[in-house]
Amino acid sequence: MARPVDGLGVSLRIDAEERRARLAERHRLLPRTRTDDLPQIADDLVALHSSDPVTVFLSAMARMAHPSIEAVEQALYADRSLIRHHGMRRTLWVATPPVAQLIHAAATRDLVANERRRTSQLLAAAGVDNPEQWLAEAERQVLADLRVHGPSTAREIGQRVEVVRHRLQLAPGKKYAAAQSAHTRVLYILGFTGQILRGRSSSWINGAYAYADAESWLPGGLGDIDPQQAAAELADRWLQRFGPATTADLQWWMGWTLRRTKQALSDCRAVEVDLESATGWLAADDPPLGPVEPWAAVLPGLDPTIMGWKEREWYLPKTSREVFDSVGNGGPSLWVDGRVVGAWAQAKDGVVHTHYFERVAAARRREIDGRIGELKSWIGDTRFTVRFTGEIHARLLGTRTVRRGFSPTT
Numbered sequence: 001m002a003r004p005v006d007g008l009g010v011s012l013r014i015d016a017e018e019r020r021a022r023l024a025e026r027h028r029l030l031p032r033t034r035t036d037d038l039p040q041i042a043d044d045l046v047a048l049h050s051s052d053p054v055t056v057f058l059s060a061m062a063r064m065a066h067p068s069i070e071a072v073e074q075a076l077y078a079d080r081s082l083i084r085h086h087g088m089r090r091t092l093w094v095a096t097p098p099v100a101q102l103i104h105a106a107a108t109r110d111l112v113a114n115e116r117r118r119t120s121q122l123l124a125a126a127g128v129d130n131p132e133q134w135l136a137e138a139e140r141q142v143l144a145d146l147r148v149h150g151p152s153t154a155r156e157i158g159q160r161v162e163v164v165r166h167r168l169q170l171a172p173g174k175k176y177a178a179a180q181s182a183h184t185r186v187l188y189i190l191g192f193t194g195q196i197l198r199g200r201s202s203s204w205i206n207g208a209y210a211y212a213d214a215e216s217w218l219p220g221g222l223g224d225i226d227p228q229q230a231a232a233e234l235a236d237r238w239l240q241r242f243g244p245a246t247t248a249d250l251q252w253w254m255g256w257t258l259r260r261t262k263q264a265l266s267d268c269r270a271v272e273v274d275l276e277s278a279t280g281w282l283a284a285d286d287p288p289l290g291p292v293e294p295w296a297a298v299l300p301g302l303d304p305t306i307m308g309w310k311e312r313e314w315y316l317p318k319t320s321r322e323v324f325d326s327v328g329n330g331g332p333s334l335w336v337d338g339r340v341v342g343a344w345a346q347a348k349d350g351v352v353h354t355h356y357f358e359r360v361a362a363a364r365r366r367e368i369d370g371r372i373g374e375l376k377s378w379i380g381d382t383r384f385t386v387r388f389t390g391e392i393h394a395r396l397l398g399t400r401t402v403r404r405g406f407s408p409t410t
Helices: 016-026 038-044 053-061 069-078 097-106 108-125 131-149 154-160 182-192 227-242 247-254 258-267 318-323 362-379
Strands: 083-086 092-095 167-170 178-181 196-198 210-213 271-274 279-282 296-299 333-336 339-346 352-356
Touching: 016 227, 038 053, 038 069, 038 092, 053 069, 053 362, 083 097, 083 108, 083 182, 083 196, 092 097, 097 108, 097 227, 108 131, 108 167, 108 182, 131 154, 131 182, 131 196, 131 210, 154 182, 167 182, 178 182, 182 196, 182 210, 227 247, 227 258, 247 258, 247 279, 296 362, 318 339, 333 362, 352 362
Parallel strands: none
Antiparallel strands: 083 092, 167 178, 196 210, 271 279, 296 333, 333 339, 339 352
16 A cells, blocks of 8 residues: 655655555446446546447446436437547547547647648549648538538538548558548548537447537537646546556557656646556545445446556456457456456357456356346347457457466356
8 A cells, every 4th residue: 555655755655456446446446436427427537438439338337326328328419518529549538528628639639730631642642733722621611511400420411512522542552442532531630620529329339420510519619728738637637537657657548748748747746656666646636545345347348447557567467468459459358356357248149258367256256247237237139349359359259269268258
């Protein structure tokens, strides 16, 4: 647990046990911390990953007192107390409006220049003489169309706005070459610049969202916060929910340069701590931590808890590393007392299969079984495909042989 350290230039030492306890309490993974306040859940995780649409719902419901797909949809599309927007690491997130505004200022704006440059290159290769002028006109027409017609899918926009039907060739000459209508690129840029936001999709497991004029969807839009101020506040929020953590953890999560990361840590007055084998940081007003009871959780792929840190050895045993893929995406996972102990996956017939990476006591496995039963009750007959799976999941579903482990697939 945390204790003073003398002569090391840091005031506290925090061990892995305390870090796991903080994770449970602050990420609302204890039964007593569950709530139906969805904006609070999102804020307590800073934001919910939304690269896979299923993640938002399962992450939220794992922390709700009365889990409900309809309640999450209400927050996203009716109350709009949760906003979907691109942000850190070019990833799609769901956050409360104030946090979405911070994300936009501290991360999303940085994406604009590269996206404009890439799109201009594609347009030039497709025969457009003045790509910048063409792009500006296409943006104007798409925004005008959305203001008239309201939230619309990319396909609907493409059918109404003739200019964006221009075909672009992606990766010409490569075996993965493809053609794409220009409206897809235009919508990306309008999103990164904060002029449009994503609305409702056809179902909670589908990522074909409608697009809306930002100020029509969210009064005041995404604002114009100073980027350095936003970075400091976002770093402070992250440390309150994910700290203690290393500089590398924060830099990775934010997708920042090292220089910006250090500046944000300084600006938010982060407190240096000893993490046994590394130097870490706490928020200046780090919340107090009470006793934490034993707990178990069944979390979806890309859940904020599994994706919260770059340096994961304190919650990810070596035996469990196959829950991640080769580029660092965490798949659906099983947790006991702050450690990843297994993986799960839903098969096409709806059966939820599990695999344990290590021996887990029968009583704790019964807790996991209970959590899986809860998950089944939330989703009913819905079948979904996880977009980002760990290395274990293909074998777990029978498409590859499962290596000999501590339990059979069930």
